[in-house]
Amino acid sequence: MGKKSIIIxxxxxxxxxxxxxxxxxxxxxxxxxxxxxxxxxxxxFSVVDMTIHRPGWERTLTIKAWTRGEKDSLFTIIAPPxxxxxxxxxxxxxxxxxxxxxxRVIKLPPSMMSQSWMGSDFSNNDLAKSDSIIDDxxxxxxxxxxxxxxxxxxxxxxxKPDAPVVWGMQKLRVREDFIFLSQEFYxxxxxxxxxxxxxxxxxxxxxxxxRVYKMWKADTEDEYTMLEYRELLFKESLPGDLxxxxxxxxxxR
Amino acid sequence: xxxxxGWRNIWRNPRRTIVxxxxxxxxxxxxxxxxxxxRGISEQMVRNGITTLTGxxxxxxxxxxxxxxxxxxxxxxxxxxxALSKILPQDARWTTRVRVxxxxxxxxxxxxxxxxxxxxxxxxxISFIGQAVTEGAYLKTGDTYGIIVGQALADKFETKLGRKLxxxxxxxxxDIASRAFRITGxxxxxMEATEKQFVFVTTGAARKMLxxxxxxxxxxxxxxxxxxxxxxxxxxxxxxxxESYDVETWRELLPLVTAVLKIYDWFIYLWFLIIFIAxxxxxxxxxxxxxxxxxxxxxxxxxxxxxxxWIVKEVLAESFFLLILGMVVGNALGFLSIFALTDTGIDxxxxxxxxxxxxxxxxxxxxxxxTDIVAANLVVLILGLVVSIYPAVKAARxxxxxxxxxx
Numbered sequence: 001m002g003k004k005s006i007i008i009x010x011x012x013x014x015x016x017x018x019x020x021x022x023x024x025x026x027x028x029x030x031x032x033x034x035x036x037x038x039x040x041x042x043x044x045f046s047v048v049d050m051t052i053h054r055p056g057w058e059r060t061l062t063i064k065a066w067t068r069g070e071k072d073s074l075f076t077i078i079a080p081p082x083x084x085x086x087x088x089x090x091x092x093x094x095x096x097x098x099x100x101x102x103x104r105v106i107k108l109p110p111s112m113m114s115q116s117w118m119g120s121d122f123s124n125n126d127l128a129k130s131d132s133i134i135d136d137x138x139x140x141x142x143x144x145x146x147x148x149x150x151x152x153x154x155x156x157x158x159x160k161p162d163a164p165v166v167w168g169m170q171k172l173r174v175r176e177d178f179i180f181l182s183q184e185f186y187x188x189x190x191x192x193x194x195x196x197x198x199x200x201x202x203x204x205x206x207x208x209x210x211r212v213y214k215m216w217k218a219d220t221e222d223e224y225t226m227l228e229y230r231e232l233l234f235k236e237s238l239p240g241d242l243x244x245x246x247x248x249x250x251x252x253r
Numbered sequence: 254x255x256x257x258x259g260w261r262n263i264w265r266n267p268r269r270t271i272v273x274x275x276x277x278x279x280x281x282x283x284x285x286x287x288x289x290x291x292r293g294i295s296e297q298m299v300r301n302g303i304t305t306l307t308g309x310x311x312x313x314x315x316x317x318x319x320x321x322x323x324x325x326x327x328x329x330x331x332x333x334x335x336a337l338s339k340i341l342p343q344d345a346r347w348t349t350r351v352r353v354x355x356x357x358x359x360x361x362x363x364x365x366x367x368x369x370x371x372x373x374x375x376x377x378x379i380s381f382i383g384q385a386v387t388e389g390a391y392l393k394t395g396d397t398y399g400i401i402v403g404q405a406l407a408d409k410f411e412t413k414l415g416r417k418l419x420x421x422x423x424x425x426x427x428d429i430a431s432r433a434f435r436i437t438g439x440x441x442x443x444m445e446a447t448e449k450q451f452v453f454v455t456t457g458a459a460r461k462m463l464x465x466x467x468x469x470x471x472x473x474x475x476x477x478x479x480x481x482x483x484x485x486x487x488x489x490x491x492x493x494x495x496e497s498y499d500v501e502t503w504r505e506l507l508p509l510v511t512a513v514l515k516i517y518d519w520f521i522y523l524w525f526l527i528i529f530i531a532x533x534x535x536x537x538x539x540x541x542x543x544x545x546x547x548x549x550x551x552x553x554x555x556x557x558x559x560x561x562x563w564i565v566k567e568v569l570a571e572s573f574f575l576l577i578l579g580m581v582v583g584n585a586l587g588f589l590s591i592f593a594l595t596d597t598g599i600d601x602x603x604x605x606x607x608x609x610x611x612x613x614x615x616x617x618x619x620x621x622x623x624t625d626i627v628a629a630n631l632v633v634l635i636l637g638l639v640v641s642i643y644p645a646v647k648a649a650r651x652x653x654x655x656x657x658x659x660x
Contacts (some may be wrong), residue, residue, distance in 0.1 A: 010510065019579075042618050093429060094428065094429065109423065110355070110356050110421040110422055110423060110430075110431070111356050111365060111421075113356070113421060113429065114356065114358045114363035114421075120464045128429075155584030159433075161398075161433075162398065162432075162433060163433060164419050164421075164432050164433045165430035165433065166358050166359050166363075166417070166419050167360055168360060168417075185360070186360070187359070187361055188359070188360065188412075188416050188417060193360050218396060
């Protein structure tokens with residue numbers, strides 16, 4: 001063994017050991033997927049207060065929500081009474097809304113997908129393409145932080161070249177126990193457009209979970225939408241007939 | 254003799270003659286020049302309409318024009334293509350397009366736009382888009398992610414060359430189809446509305462996005478002479494069964510333009526008449542003055558044995574010379590001002606928003622229609638002589654006795 005082969009030996013060790021860290025692409029993807037899964041559970045039921053805040057104006061809606069897997073959700077508003085019964089059903093990438101006043105179910109056309117959902121800072125697209133972060137992006141860990149004594153991975157997600165997403169970049173903060181701490185949306189100039197941040201991590205529904213999520217736009221001050229969980233239950237599964245148009249019309253049976 | 258007398262008479266008071274001639278000159282100039290401008294506007298409206306993806310004739314699947322959805326596509330464009338190659342004159346051009354209403358969005362903005370899938374080479378020969386790209390490059394066949402947007406849309410979306418634009422629409426199954434495109438070209442059009450409305454991709458890309466096979470939304474045909482449109486359209490209707498195809502000429506495709514053209518026709522003649530009425534009063538007044546000034550003279554002519562009819566002819570000859578002189582100079586000035594504007598046109602960009610509403614261009618080029626010129630001159634000459642009959646008859650009625658009594 002000459003000097004040369006020793007160098008090769010050390011080099012190959014270096015090459016083989018680096019990918020074993022958390023920086024490995026496959027592991028980052030798994031991390032994001034696990035985080036999304038942790039956030040959604042295999043099925044869940046929740047009651048959420050959604051506060052839409054604007055300068056000099058604020059209103060709160062109470063929403064009952066059921067989710068199953070990454071793709072199916074059903075939301076219905078239970079308070080204030082004026083909006084009671086308004087519902088949204090999402091299956092796959094399609095969405096329907098129900099308005100009890102006119103007793104009509106409307107399938108959301110593409111033209112409405114980028115509009116805001118119930119007047120909040122969430123767009124219909126945010127809901128319809130909630131799993132887009134898994135499929136449409138390539139992820140890379142670009143830093144680590146410490147939060148409550150736990151390690152936080154800062155993940156920079158760049159959309160795949162052909163992916164039909166409008167963002168130029170997303171930045172995620174995922175704690176090592178798979179809790180999403182923040183999700184930031186950047187445009188193609190890599191300027192922040194909007195961000196969602198989580199707070200008040202505590203035990204709800206049998207696991208550690210942020211009680212509060214806040215979505216805010218970067219270029220406006222004092223405008224945000226806050227989601228606060230009142231109740232949250234994670235379940236093994238929910239019946240399939242829950243995510244149908246008929247239950248959109250008669251929710252909460 | 255009348256002509257000679259008339260000619261000499263009008264120069265007995267040169268100032269008055271020149272004043273009334275000026276009125277005629279301005280009138281004729283206004284008729285010709287403004288008439289040409291109006292024709293220019295309407296001509297350009299037609300041209301804009303035809304090059305903005307209309308063409309002279311279009312073939313659609315039946316019902317597409319009422320409900321332009323993807324389900325109303327032409328199933329077998331090859332049937333139409335076969336018919337076209339049989340019927341169209343040699344030098345006619347045609348292309349197929351895929352066209353759907355879509356939503357364009359990027360990180361900060363979203364809005365409606367018409368997504369047009371084009372065959373880059375064929376399209377360039379037919380519509381404005383072939384020459385309109387000012388930044389970046391025009392589409393190439395086989396380009397799967399390139400998109401060309403208008404300057405106005407790019408400004409509205411705060412985007413630029415090389416940036417992404419996500420298009421969303423409904424595919425053939427009624428599901429949401431979305432596809433990310435990259436802006437490879439930015440075009441400028443005559444009208445801002447066009448820049449905001451249309452975005453262009455290749456047919457291949459559009460078909461992939463919408464899960465279409467070989468289908469097309471429309472076939473657009475450009476003939477060498479638009480006058481052949483009706484004839485060729487009739488021939489096409491004979492071959493393509495009307496239960497599955499709609500064949501329409503630009504007159505039917507652009508009903509607003511057609512209506513405006515008709516209105517303009519009437520408007521121009523009305524305009525001629527209005528100018529003439531203003532001018533006519535001046536003519537009557539001047540001739541009347543000239544006649545009353547020369548009561549004694551006319552009395553004398555009568556006394557010398559001139560018949561009333563001859564006096565009428567003499568006075569009419571005077572007004573004839575006034576009109577002819579005014580018309581010659583007016584026409585010359587009119588043509589000069591039209592000629593001066595043929596290259597530059599009148600730039601109305603400052604008012605473009607209002608003009609766009611009416612479908613007009615930013616720059617107006619005058620357009621001369623021979624019939625308008627003839628009509629304007631005939632109106633002035635004939636009506637001018639007609640209104641001069643009144644003072645002429647007045648002059649013929651003076652009797653020598655009355656004339657003597659007049660001081």
